[in-house]
Amino acid sequence: MMPEFQHATVLLNETVHALKPKSGRTYLDGTGGGGGHTDALRQAAGPEARIITLDRDPIAVAHLEDRFRASPNVQVVQGNFFEAKAILEEFGICALDGVLLDLGVSSPQFDTAARGFSFHRDGPLDMRMNPELVSAAVWVNTLPEEKLREIICRYGEEHYATRIAAAITQYRENQPIATTLELAEIVSAAVPAAYRRDGHPARKTFMALRYFVNAEIDGLAQALTDLFSLLVPKARLAVIGFNSMEDAVIKDAFRPLMEGCTCPKEFPVCRCGRKPAARWAGKPITPTKEEIQTNPRARSAKLRVVEKL
Ligand SMILES: C[S@@+](CC[C@H](N)C(=O)[O-])C[C@H]1O[C@@H](n2cnc3c(N)ncnc32)[C@H](O)[C@@H]1O
Known part of the structure; x- marks a missing residue:
């Protein structure tokens, strides 16, 4: 028996409705997770559709394989959607009728203390979606202070990044930072008391480290446009982001594709x-x-x- 994998799928009907799944077509769920979106797509598109569901986390993949064991039209693959083009080529797929991405971490990743994503649960400072990556503990204990500051500032938009990076480097002079709660306490102690009343003070630092450990933001725009290039005309790509940083990357990635004529206004007719x-x-x-x-x-x-035009 597989351990339970409890993830409440967000915007389920809205996402599936937006993709307008049809029989006989090919769809990619680039972030399979618990399989909630994949399953809804499967049901809406019917048994003649082909659905590839990817996840970079081997634990999620094992769960997805179990969940879709009896659905031969759903292929579960371990991989990063940043490399979807190459992965799909291996399956002989060079065009898609729809793509779905539900960014970020799943509840089982976040809620399992041993995965080290949560500042509320004590566990090893890990944060890896895939165990082949380098853990947060290694980065936190080895990166120069300036690089830590830059990561916390850039990916966490943390106002107190300088203080936090200094506190981390000072602490690790005596002993390595090994656990999530250890890091959460270092961050809490580094920020002003008033800031501690405004949500958990380590929230942004943890988010920044998670983005860095899993390289979630850099390359996301390119991954989105690569996936878009695989769509057939009229096909859609649906992407769910969870904060303003992700949303900005999504908007910026597609904006250039939405631009039409770039001729100077004075031109009586379009030349470009x-x-x-x-x-x-x-x-x-x-x-x-x-x-x-x-x-x-x-x-x-x-x-x-x-939508591709
Ligand atoms: C929010 S969950 C998806 C939940 C899923 N839609 C559902 O209904 O259960 C995000 C999942 O995407 C995976 N993931 C995040 N970034 C990824 C990437 N670049 N490539 C493949 N999987 C990724 C995570 O491991 C996680 O399982």
């Missing part, structure tokens, strides 16, 4: 011939009050859907 390659399929979608009530982790989710 450039036409938009993409459009937003509607406004960004956020969860309903009811969804947030039943799943508070959905509160910051924002779904953007881009």
Whole structure:
């Protein structure tokens, strides 16, 4: 028996509805996780559709394999969606009828103390989605102070990055930082008391380290445009981000594809011939009050859907 894998899928109906799944077509779920979106896609598209579901986390992959054992049209693959083009080529797929990405970590990753993602649960300072990566503990104990400051500032947008990086380097002079709660306490002690009343003071530092350990942000824009290039005309890519940084990367990645003619305004006719390659399929979608009530982790989710023209 597989251990339970409890992840409440966010914006489930909205995402599947946006992709308009059809029989006989090929879809990619680039962030399989617990398989909630994959399963809804599978049901909506029917048994003649082909669905590839990727996850970089071997624990999620084992769960997905178990969940879709009886669904031969769902192929579960361990891999990074940043490399989806090459992975899909191995399966002889060079075009897609829809792509879904639900960024970030799953609840089992976040809630399992041993995975080291949570500043609330004591565990090894790990944060890796894939055990082949280098753990947060190694980075935190070896990176120069300036690099730590830069990571915490850039990926965490943390106002007190300088103080936090200094506190980390000072602490590790005596002993290595081994656990999540150890790091959470170092961060808490480094920031002003008033800041401690404004949510958990280590939240942004943990987010920054997680992004860095798993290289989640750098290269995301390129990965999105690579995936977009695989879509057939009229196909859609649906992507769910969970904060303003992810949302900005998503918007910036697609903006150039939405631009049409770039000729100077004075030109009486277009000479560049450039036409938009993409459009937003509607406004960004956020969860309903009811969804947030039943799943508070959905509160910051924002779904953007881009359509190939
Ligand atoms: C928010 S969860 C997805 C949940 C899923 N949609 C569901 O309904 O259960 C995100 C998942 O994406 C995976 N992931 C994050 N970044 C990834 C990447 N670059 N490539 C592949 N998987 C990734 C994580 O390991 C995690 O399992």
